[in-house]
Amino acid sequence: MTDWTITTLAGAIRARRISPVEATRELLSRIERLDGRLRAFIIVDAAGALDRARALERDGMTGRWHGPLHGVPLAHKDLFRIAPLPTSCGTKTAEYFVAERDATAVTRLAEAGAITLGKLNMAELAMGPYGDNAHHGDVQNPWRLGHVSGGSSSGSGAAVAAGLALGALGTDTGGSIRLPAACCGIAGLKPTYGRVSRAGGMPLSWSMDHIGPMARTVRDVALLLEIIAGADPDDATASPRPVGAYLAGLERPIRGLRVAMADNFYFDGVAPEVARAVSAMGGVLAGLGAQVAPLRLPDPQVIHDVSGIVARAESAVVHTRILRERPHELQPAVRARLEVGERITAHDYLQALRLRARLAREFIAEVFAEADLVLAPVTPTPAPSLSEATAGDGEAIAARMGRFSRLTRPWNGLGLPVLALPCGFSEAGLPIGAQLVGRPFDEATVLAAGHAYEQATEWHRRRPALAGVEGTAAQRASE
């Protein structure tokens, strides 16, 4: 059970070795036992999940298979509209975000046979890289209680790592898929801007937002991406470019692939154990035949700052009502970040947006003439303790948040596909993650390289011991 992946469970269901109802009951039981302390879920929809599992079970018995996810239980960040469940977006308001239709990505997963177990905890308004949440509980790192899970898709990272769901959707505006993937030791993909429809998901910054899959293995991530990617009449930015055969392409050899180790910015001030793990990953890729060499990138600080201006300005516009009418409901750091956005002038916002386009074109032309992939760390340190991450006033926390997400944010501005995957563990036993970055819409190469690395290493097979995590929500509340 604890070693299931989406691929193995889907295969077992298809072979009738386990039924969708049995799998769903098993995961609901696990959530009941473990999530009182992990706080990965905001809503557990046990009745809805079991109803759906029974329907899929009946269909499976008559040979009516819905798709490659038939009977596989997933859960999703609580900023996607999934009727009839409310959408809090991590705020105090149960139904903060309302949309006309369910999120396209979630609908596509359901059409492929997936079951939704519930909605996952997240940083308030998706504005934080740690996963602390004053309203729904701080998401705990399954590898070590009291440490951050990474955010903002914090529940997605923790639930998948702890085996409470086999996969999850997250969103990534400045690193919010990759940071929890790295902190929790799982794989997560921020696709190319425009690859996955964002319809039905809460916008934070429409120029920087991406929806993407999180799972235990790169194979599972590829499977989910293949299902959710593609054009959508409900999202004009969803590209009509054909969706790649990501699963079929996983086994292609990476011999000769040019992998650039980021030579500037991405290793500055990074903890030595993180730098060592990512460098060692370069060595493994070289051992598989890739040509790994350092490469100086166009100054990432510039696109980092541009991305920050755009994201701050847009998020302040989207969430202006709650900021003006109910600011006391917001966590101090979230409020501080939104207030920064309110002070950005229209002139500066538009200039930053224009510059973003120029920088992306320059980066793509320069870097991908020399390399097929870029390799860099996800976080400057392994997951810090929650107390360390949330110490001080709102501005101090917001500044610390910015430092923790500084290695992920530039790629949102550039719009490039980035896979985060585990590449080692710290001395304290916390996961370390790496980013593999590819050309626009070349998720296939990113995933193939990540899969080849996974097959050559064991990091993705490790599971958190979850010592001391047992305890139901009711027990926890009575403590």
Add this chain to the structure above:
Amino acid sequence: MAALIERAEADLAIAEEPSRFVAALEAAAADADAGGTGRP
């Protein structure tokens, strides 16, 4: 931030909104498909 804004102000050739940005990324992918380096 002032330096960034000055740099953008000096560049008259760019206009930007999300669907144009996607179009640029698609153009880069098409170039790579055609054997190029991925130049937008």
